[in-house]
Amino acid sequence: QKEVEQDPGPLSVPEGAIVSLNCTYSNSAFQYFMWYRQYSRKGPELLMYTYSSGNKEDGRFTAQVDKSSKYISLFIRDSQPSDSATYLCAMSYLLPIIQGAQKLVFGQGTRLTINP
């Protein structure tokens, strides 16, 4: 079983729709939960990160973490064509042998297309 599972999609929705992207995980040691966005022919870039269970909002984006269910989500409100990208969830845990270092584990990525 993979440590992090993410539905690869692809997902195609009309402009203005609410988008829900999800990941499940199996490792209870994960401490931070992140969403990265990757446009075509570019490297991923950090969209949001959270540490604790609950919701975190940033404009049209909301990240949700449920540690009891080992489930994280990213919601996009009023989706725009410019949101079309691959979204990767990522989670991190401490590397005990290297002070201050954490290892990130990425999901497979969900390719999202917003249709005008």
Place this chain on the structure above:
Amino acid sequence: DVKVTQSSRYLVKRTGEKVFLECVQDMDHENMFWYRQDPGLGLRLIYFSYDVKMKEKGDIPEGYSVSREKKERFSLILESASTNQTSMYLCATVRRGLHYEQYFGPGTRLTVT
């Protein structure tokens, strides 16, 4: 502005060749990473370095080695390229203590024929 550059965007090599992929950052970050990205598998960690001359194996180090002689430069070496190493290679850097924000380069699409 944060900058991570990779030596090539596209590379085509023959089976058995030695391949060098280079990553340079201008942010004075301590930690640097090499990933490969394949459809359906996401990003998988090959190697990382937390200081000059220091390296640690990631999840899929077989067939790869790395070198970090200077803080700003992290090289990935394919000792003898094979077709199953055809992939997108991504370099990332992160400031120690802010591990959640990795800065990625644009990637190198390597094809081994």
